[in-house]
Amino acid sequence: MIEYDTVSFAYGDTPVLDSVSTTIDDGEFVVLVGPNGSGKTTLLRHANGLLAPDSGTVRVNGRAVDANVVAARAAVGMVFQHPRDQFVAATVGSDVAFGPENLGLDRAEIDDRVERALEAVSLQARATARIDELSGGEQARVAIAGVLAMEPTHLVLDEPFTGLDRPSRQSVHAQLRALSRDGTSIVVSTHAPGSVVDLADRIVVMEDGRLVHDGTPDELPDPSLSDVFDAGSVG
Numbered sequence: 001m002i003e004y005d006t007v008s009f010a011y012g013d014t015p016v017l018d019s020v021s022t023t024i025d026d027g028e029f030v031v032l033v034g035p036n037g038s039g040k041t042t043l044l045r046h047a048n049g050l051l052a053p054d055s056g057t058v059r060v061n062g063r064a065v066d067a068n069v070v071a072a073r074a075a076v077g078m079v080f081q082h083p084r085d086q087f088v089a090a091t092v093g094s095d096v097a098f099g100p101e102n103l104g105l106d107r108a109e110i111d112d113r114v115e116r117a118l119e120a121v122s123l124q125a126r127a128t129a130r131i132d133e134l135s136g137g138e139q140a141r142v143a144i145a146g147v148l149a150m151e152p153t154h155l156v157l158d159e160p161f162t163g164l165d166r167p168s169r170q171s172v173h174a175q176l177r178a179l180s181r182d183g184t185s186i187v188v189s190t191h192a193p194g195s196v197v198d199l200a201d202r203i204v205v206m207e208d209g210r211l212v213h214d215g216t217p218d219e220l221p222d223p224s225l226s227d228v229f230d231a232g233s234v235g
């Protein structure tokens, strides 16, 4: 469970988060929607201690993130906006192995994790492929596999559909749906919700650093949110 309790944050003199409270339950699929600059990335980066609140608290599995950043990072896997920036190796398998290798696991356990992570994103046949030869959708799935190999209980994806064509998006959607069914909680941020909303248990809408809507997809559309939902539809 990830709990945001009245979290406020500013970059220097620029306030970005204004007393944000919401909880992501275990196994829940949450879509975080908001225009560019509304504070989505800033909010997500608090979930594993990349940023710390000026006031309020973020807890992961009941423990304050700033009291144990290592535990929060183990529990919350993050896929950033441009997966390409996240790769550290030339081939799929070696990139996915990088995280578990840094945990100091033995080789058999590393190989096992890589196999399971690639299977979870249906890329087991591409383990020896060069990452720069993959499609955008396959690269997004490799980034997800790299995080899954760390065996997080929560997966947080910041604008994972940017630059993906429709088949690639559908493929990533399918993988996220499967992971969610297997019990991983998932948070996807997007400025252009589109069809990812169909996967969500809950939609959280941000505007200017505040949560302006937090509810099930059935509770949408709220006419006051039409600007957000008209902003685009790529997700």
Ligand SMILES: Nc1ncnc2c1ncn2[C@@H]1O[C@H](COP(=O)(O)OP(=O)(O)OP(=O)(O)O)[C@@H](O)[C@H]1O
Pocket (backbone or CB within 6 Å): 011, 014, 016, 034, 035, 036, 037, 038, 039, 040, 041, 042, 043, 159, 191
């Ligand atoms: N490192 C930083 N230093 C100063 N201001 C920042 C920094 N990162 C983000 N901001 C500002 O904070 C505000 C919120 O940015 P944030 O990236 O969290 O929003 P977002 O909703 O994720 O938008 P986007 O989809 O464009 O990433 C914006 O006004 C942005 O310019």
